[in-house]
Amino acid sequence: MMMNDRSIEAHTLSVLVENAAGVLARVIGLFSGRGYNIESLTVAEVDGEAHMSRITIVTSGSPMVIEQIKAQLSRIVPVSRVTDLTVEAEAIEREMALVKVAGTGEKRVEALRVSESFRARVVDTTHESFVFELTGAKTKIDAFVQLMRPLGLKEVSRTGIAAIARGPEAM
Amino acid sequence: MSDQKTDQMTGAEIVIKALKDQGVEHIFGYPGGAVLPIYDEIFKQDWLHHILVRHEQGAAHAAEGYARSTGKCGVLLVTSGPGATNAVTGLTDALMDSIPLVCITGQVPTHLIGSDAFQECDTVGITRPCTKHNYLVKSVDDLAEIMHEAFYIATSGRPGPVVIDIPKDIQFAPGPYMSPEKISKASYQPPKKGDLNGIREAAELIASAKKPVFYTGGGVVNAGPVASKLLREFVGLTGYPITSTLMGLGAFPASDNQWLGMLGMHGTYEANMAMHDCDVMINIGARFDDRITGRLDAFSPNSKKIHVDIDPSSINKTVHVDVPIVGDVAHVLEDMIRIWKETACSPDKQAISDWWQEIEGWRKVNSLGFEQSDTIIKPQYAVQRLYELSKDKDVYISTEVGQHQMWAAQHFHFEEPNRWMTSGGLGTMGYGLPAAIGTQIAHPEALVIDIAGEASVLMNMQEMSTAVQYNLPVKIFILNNEYMGMVRQWQQLLHGGRYSHSYSEALPDFVKLAEAYGATGIRATNPGELDAAITQMLDTPGPVIFDCVVSKDENCFPMIPSGKAHNEMILAGEPADVEVSEEGKALV
Numbered sequence A: 001m002m003m004n005d006r007s008i009e010a011h012t013l014s015v016l017v018e019n020a021a022g023v024l025a026r027v028i029g030l031f032s033g034r035g036y037n038i039e040s041l042t043v044a045e046v047d048g049e050a051h052m053s054r055i056t057i058v059t060s061g062s063p064m065v066i067e068q069i070k071a072q073l074s075r076i077v078p079v080s081r082v083t084d085l086t087v088e089a090e091a092i093e094r095e096m097a098l099v100k101v102a103g104t105g106e107k108r109v110e111a112l113r114v115s116e117s118f119r120a121r122v123v124d125t126t127h128e129s130f131v132f133e134l135t136g137a138k139t140k141i142d143a144f145v146q147l148m149r150p151l152g153l154k155e156v157s158r159t160g161i162a163a164i165a166r167g168p169e170a171m
Numbered sequence B: 001m002s003d004q005k006t007d008q009m010t011g012a013e014i015v016i017k018a019l020k021d022q023g024v025e026h027i028f029g030y031p032g033g034a035v036l037p038i039y040d041e042i043f044k045q046d047w048l049h050h051i052l053v054r055h056e057q058g059a060a061h062a063a064e065g066y067a068r069s070t071g072k073c074g075v076l077l078v079t080s081g082p083g084a085t086n087a088v089t090g091l092t093d094a095l096m097d098s099i100p101l102v103c104i105t106g107q108v109p110t111h112l113i114g115s116d117a118f119q120e121c122d123t124v125g126i127t128r129p130c131t132k133h134n135y136l137v138k139s140v141d142d143l144a145e146i147m148h149e150a151f152y153i154a155t156s157g158r159p160g161p162v163v164i165d166i167p168k169d170i171q172f173a174p175g176p177y178m179s180p181e182k183i184s185k186a187s188y189q190p191p192k193k194g195d196l197n198g199i200r201e202a203a204e205l206i207a208s209a210k211k212p213v214f215y216t217g218g219g220v221v222n223a224g225p226v227a228s229k230l231l232r233e234f235v236g237l238t239g240y241p242i243t244s245t246l247m248g249l250g251a252f253p254a255s256d257n258q259w260l261g262m263l264g265m266h267g268t269y270e271a272n273m274a275m276h277d278c279d280v281m282i283n284i285g286a287r288f289d290d291r292i293t294g295r296l297d298a299f300s301p302n303s304k305k306i307h308v309d310i311d312p313s314s315i316n317k318t319v320h321v322d323v324p325i326v327g328d329v330a331h332v333l334e335d336m337i338r339i340w341k342e343t344a345c346s347p348d349k350q351a352i353s354d355w356w357q358e359i360e361g362w363r364k365v366n367s368l369g370f371e372q373s374d375t376i377i378k379p380q381y382a383v384q385r386l387y388e389l390s391k392d393k394d395v396y397i398s399t400e401v402g403q404h405q406m407w408a409a410q411h412f413h414f415e416e417p418n419r420w421m422t423s424g425g426l427g428t429m430g431y432g433l434p435a436a437i438g439t440q441i442a443h444p445e446a447l448v449i450d451i452a453g454e455a456s457v458l459m460n461m462q463e464m465s466t467a468v469q470y471n472l473p474v475k476i477f478i479l480n481n482e483y484m485g486m487v488r489q490w491q492q493l494l495h496g497g498r499y500s501h502s503y504s505e506a507l508p509d510f511v512k513l514a515e516a517y518g519a520t521g522i523r524a525t526n527p528g529e530l531d532a533a534i535t536q537m538l539d540t541p542g543p544v545i546f547d548c549v550v551s552k553d554e555n556c557f558p559m560i561p562s563g564k565a566h567n568e569m570i571l572a573g574e575p576a577d578v579e580v581s582e583e584g585k586a587l588v
């Protein structure tokens, strides 16, 4: 009966909420209180006039747990809509990263070369360092960070995933 | 906000006006620095009756008892800091059992929030996981709207507790009032009607069943008296057997022949066996709680399951169902009955009659039977006598938590909903006395009895003062076994009889205790004097503590031990040392 042990899947959920105090805490509290995973979470106001924010959560669990998460999210009073971008639509997922790499000589040249092939932008330069700005799918950023590691990777700041469905429909 | 700019009021006045417009007549509370402006407004009026409890937990449970016995929203008022934290158990209890409450908490003034001020605590942070919703009021301009919205949220959809935390400066600040009709409820719109296709599919499945069972819960009670009426009609139409959870008792009359008794961990043999062997399970307003299902992978293995629930998150949470219907029980039953009649659904008479025969066989086991004694009072017997001597009165029952609670559920029978106040989901010892007080406030003429354990009742015993102050004739019927009986039972069955700290040492003399509070104390120690003593209790006009001295080592059966299936129930008289897997032992 219990299907909690079935295959684990990652899902990207978009949650439209009233931008009121405590809403984010309720969403996060739901995940920690019920033992759900959060792999990525982003939040920002998307409609200033209507005071609506959009939370994008990447979570993982069995199909039954994912259904539970969506139902539990929908039950939070200031949540107005929950969409599962992984099942309901073909979605575009993007993340932005700022990546600081320090080094000189060969390594510095190589870092720059790699950044070009990833279409990263250089947003800060000193004689011994770069800050790269890179946007793309999570896997692309993972790969970039991986490549920078031996080239003097200093620190990484990532936004987490923002996602939206393809096509004319809104969530 | 509204364009209706009436005269400005202070925040405290707005609170009182909003309570009036919400039809609130009773509020349970305890004062303190951060709510003094509101208490000042209470002082100045005469329509809102404030009941002074003796502990904020008592206020919350009293409000729960009031809510459960009336179907209305219960309201409580407590101060900041310790006032709010004391209310947390009651809020959690209300959340678990879906009881509508509005809890107003005082808070330190806005400019002191975050400074660790005297009696400051993060009330919205602490109560976030134990409320359906909560608010910290940041501006007096929002107060009226928040007050009305809180009542709407507490009482609609799946009901639950809502906290409004009001800083003291906002209680003094002038602001606009707005009447309830003016508020926009757009953002929270829980479903009411169920999907008709689902209901049709369910009706067909129900009609085709050969071994059906109705499994109903607190959702029926929460959906109001009309839901209970419709349930009776539909169950009558089908002729199928029906069982209910602890929370749903009374929605279907216990005297009806289709009634199998309560199911679950301490449910009847016939109810649990019917659940295990059924081919179609019709869950109406219950949530497949672990007290009900027992071992999940062996739960009713051969049935198709229909689940009607107002809360989509209850569906497929632990048990996979075949026909989910999200909606208010009353609305769904109404549609179901209409469809049933329209399509002239007719069950398979032969199959159903065979099924009833099987059930009659289980009934013969007489799983609630116990060994009678003529020297000591058996707790089951005490509840039976209490039932017989009070059933013709207008009676409401609350309980504490433990064996006595289960014996009350098994041996006190309910014909109507809203008559049974018990802490199901949270299992809160100390619930019963304040809940009885709340119930008595709502039904001043009724007979309200708290069927109690000697350990539990001490947890909120201070509320005796409340009962005496307001002349509330609640009867506290203590099944005094001198043990935390339920704990002792588990220790006997699962922990080799090592009774670690479960003996009720140093008990007070309950008769003297009653007298010390200015109430009446009565004691019965042998079966011969029980009836006369109960009658004396029922004839006493004021509050009574009844010390019913019962056998100390009685176990509550039947019992499905943790981690076992419905058909692995143990019955009274069977060998009492249970083989429970390590996994089972880890369960509660």
Ligand SMILES: Cc1ncc(C[n+]2csc(CCOP(=O)(O)OP(=O)(O)O)c2C)c(N)n1
Residues within 6 Å of the ligand: B400, B401, B402, B403, B404, B405, B427, B428, B429, B430, B452, B453, B454, B455, B456, B457, B479, B481, B483, B484, B485, B486, B487
């Ligand atoms: C607040 C709280 N603490 C602890 C428990 C665990 N517990 C469940 S039943 C029980 C014993 C209750 O004893 P009593 O009130 O005498 O009832 P009996 O089982 O003897 O009828 C305990 C300690 C609980 N349910 N609630």
Ligand SMILES: [Mg+2]
Residues within 6 Å of the ligand: B402, B453, B454, B455, B479, B480, B481, B482, B483, B484, B485
């Ligand atoms: Mg006891």
